[in-house]
Amino acid sequence: MKNRPIPHTSLEVSPICLGTMTFGTPVAEPEAVRMVHWATDQGINFIDTANVYEGYQRFLGSAGGVAEEILGKALAGRRQQVVLATKVGNPNGPGPDDRGLGHTHILRECDRSLARLKTDSIDIYYMHRPDPQTPIATSIASFAELIKAGKVRHWGLSNFDASQTREILTLCDSHGWPRPVMHQPPYSLLQRQIEVDLLPLCRQEQIAVVPYQVLQSGLLTGKYQQSAELPPDSRAAEKPEWLPQLKIQQTRDQLHALESQAQAAGLNLYTYTIKTTIATPGITSIILGVKNIGQVESAIRALAATGI
Ligand SMILES: NC(=O)c1ccc[n+]([C@@H]2O[C@H](COP(=O)([O-])OP(=O)(O)OC[C@H]3O[C@@H](n4cnc5c(N)ncnc54)[C@H](OP(=O)(O)O)[C@@H]3O)[C@@H](O)[C@H]2O)c1
Numbered sequence: 001m002k003n004r005p006i007p008h009t010s011l012e013v014s015p016i017c018l019g020t021m022t023f024g025t026p027v028a029e030p031e032a033v034r035m036v037h038w039a040t041d042q043g044i045n046f047i048d049t050a051n052v053y054e055g056y057q058r059f060l061g062s063a064g065g066v067a068e069e070i071l072g073k074a075l076a077g078r079r080q081q082v083v084l085a086t087k088v089g090n091p092n093g094p095g096p097d098d099r100g101l102g103h104t105h106i107l108r109e110c111d112r113s114l115a116r117l118k119t120d121s122i123d124i125y126y127m128h129r130p131d132p133q134t135p136i137a138t139s140i141a142s143f144a145e146l147i148k149a150g151k152v153r154h155w156g157l158s159n160f161d162a163s164q165t166r167e168i169l170t171l172c173d174s175h176g177w178p179r180p181v182m183h184q185p186p187y188s189l190l191q192r193q194i195e196v197d198l199l200p201l202c203r204q205e206q207i208a209v210v211p212y213q214v215l216q217s218g219l220l221t222g223k224y225q226q227s228a229e230l231p232p233d234s235r236a237a238e239k240p241e242w243l244p245q246l247k248i249q250q251t252r253d254q255l256h257a258l259e260s261q262a263q264a265a266g267l268n269l270y271t272y273t274i275k276t277t278i279a280t281p282g283i284t285s286i287i288l289g290v291k292n293i294g295q296v297e298s299a300i301r302a303l304a305a306t307g308i
Contacts, residue, residue: 006182086124102142184210194211274286
């Protein structure tokens, strides 16, 4: 696996980034720790988490923290080997300061993430999503403060569109604040909206794009077409709210079309998905959600088959 540089930083990341949204449930702590160790031993040096991740237990406003706690334990003695990304902004409590991108919430959550992750600094700190209640300049200034304090090395955006990104870049340049170096949008062969404007903008501005939902919650692994029955240990069976697209006929039609394209390329749908996504210009690394070491192994094998 050849690492790829993140422009405007000294960091290089593996083309596969380990997603941790399933840490807690269905991936219990011992398996999650084994998975992190196994993945880093294989050369995956990029890990994505968020202050709110706690697996299937998560609901809007729940406290979160579980995935970061597990990572803090898993990375004992390995912290320097990885580029660690986490996020702030989603609701994690009932109070007015328990959500969003206001100064109080950002600074408090950063300290909590550092404590749970057992680290002195976060390599990439993302704004998890836009907060319409807070002027974006306040949020950027808070991130700049964290960078100045050494608690964060670089920052990024998740779920922001191209026009919001342009506004942020203008503000950074006019105030002398550090620019975001990374973007984390949803992107897969089934949802390609970012190709219209966000991806070209990021290429032009040299912002690394690291998409999530690349496997579309498992749909693009091909496992749901193989049988009419839902695989019993699959997300569709265990947590159907996280896979609403399964029931949409248009999605099923798109999947059949992609299966044919994969076949024509001599690949299965899963390998075709990984190959096509990682080869898209502007995409630095792809975040993969995983439930067990076998799925990490499949990802590494698929990547090897692509020659990347
Ligand atoms: N920034 C954001 O707003 C945001 C939002 C969501 C996620 N994320 C990040 O992106 C990561 C991935 O998101 P995601 O889990 O929703 O999407 P995903 O990567 O599209 O789907 C992951 C799921 O697909 C299935 N899968 C993976 N590899 C497989 C294989 N080889 N064979 C069969 N099934 C396989 C697994 O589910 P089953 O085995 O249970 O079916 C796995 O949990 C998260 O962990 C998180 O770090 C970010």
